[in-house]
Amino acid sequence: MESGSDNSLMLKVRSGDVDKLGLLFERHKAALFGYFYRSTGSAEISEDLVQNVFLRILKYRAQFSGNGSFATWMYHIAHNVCADHFKKHGTGRNVANLPGAPPQDCETPEGRLLKDERLRVAEEALSQLSTDQREILVLSRYQGLKCRQIAEILGCSVGAARVRVFRAITSLKQVYAELER
């Protein structure tokens, strides 16, 4: 195991060198924030949830075995944190607070309008999916996780994870079709 890998850092955290958690935080904070942001649509809530994940990592550090990857273990915790949040505050996703894409110098006003519309539809489509489907797309597309890892995070078989990802993409396509009709 490489000395600077996620797993070796987490094993050091487990054995008492908690300062190493800072390195893991720096590596994963943006991706984790993105995971929560795409699920909740709120930057403020997402920052709180990221904090919550690292608090749980610290609390349950003894449970990290080092056999699986740190990222999978971390997203498993993130999945539970997200589920707890939705259980407490409902599953609604905040679309109104989402930012538009930054304008580029060469863009024409028409091009800008088209881009904004495309973004709005993408946002709306993501919001119209169920919490489970949204999460599975976030994990597979944005976090770049393989079905094997998704299966570990969600606690299902690899086959079931593949079927769920495929169904989520099919649902997304249907929502796009309805929104653009």
Added chain:
Amino acid sequence: MNDSDVKEILLEYIGGDLSSDREKELQTLLTEHGYTLEELDELREAYARLDDVPVPAPSAAMTENFYRMLEEHKRQATARQRRLDSLLAWLRNRCDRRLIARVAGALVLLGAGWSLGFWSAPDAHYDRRLDDVTAEIREMKGMMAYAMLGQSSPTQRIRTINQIRTCGSVDEGMVAILLNMLGDDPNVNVRLVALETLAMQADRATVRQGLVHSLGRQESPLVQMALTDVLLSLDERASISQFRGLLERPDLNDAVRARIASGLERLM
């Protein structure tokens, strides 16, 4: 090829990860499972459009909060460790090794005893159910006995009274019936068994009163003698007037008279 394998290849294509040697497999699969490449391309585009959704950068406050939380955790851990160290130092200064070994040994024995007790203790739930079933059986026996007290055969009545005695739950209704039997039953043996059963319930005021009143109604010397013994053993002072009444009867058996006379002296 099962559904999971089919989805694997389809997802590889949709995600843009399909290797060239797997393309043939995809072509075969499209023909076999009725998918068209256009359908897959639509899914691929829908999936790729997710990238349009921008994500803002987290604020600096998130990072600050994280390091504050980490510092707080370290501070608490250090404080805990310091308390533990000072406790151990105190123990080292105050106690010699033999005492520590004895305390540790006692704790181990305590733990072992507790574990043994925990594993060998009977199941409380099972015991409670057993108690419930036993109580129900007793109650049923009592009810059956209740119904059989009117039997014509003295032997049957004695058996019934014995059943009442063993059922363990003699209620006020049964006490009243037993007192009636003691006073009115034509058979001496039945009256004696009823008296014996009532004597076991003598902690009740109704039973003691019933025994005292019954004394004046008894004609059989055997029952008079037994009843006198029971009342004297209970030190029942309320029976003094009944005893005096009996002593005035000229037909009273001499043995009974002697027993009452000696008992009266003790009671007074």
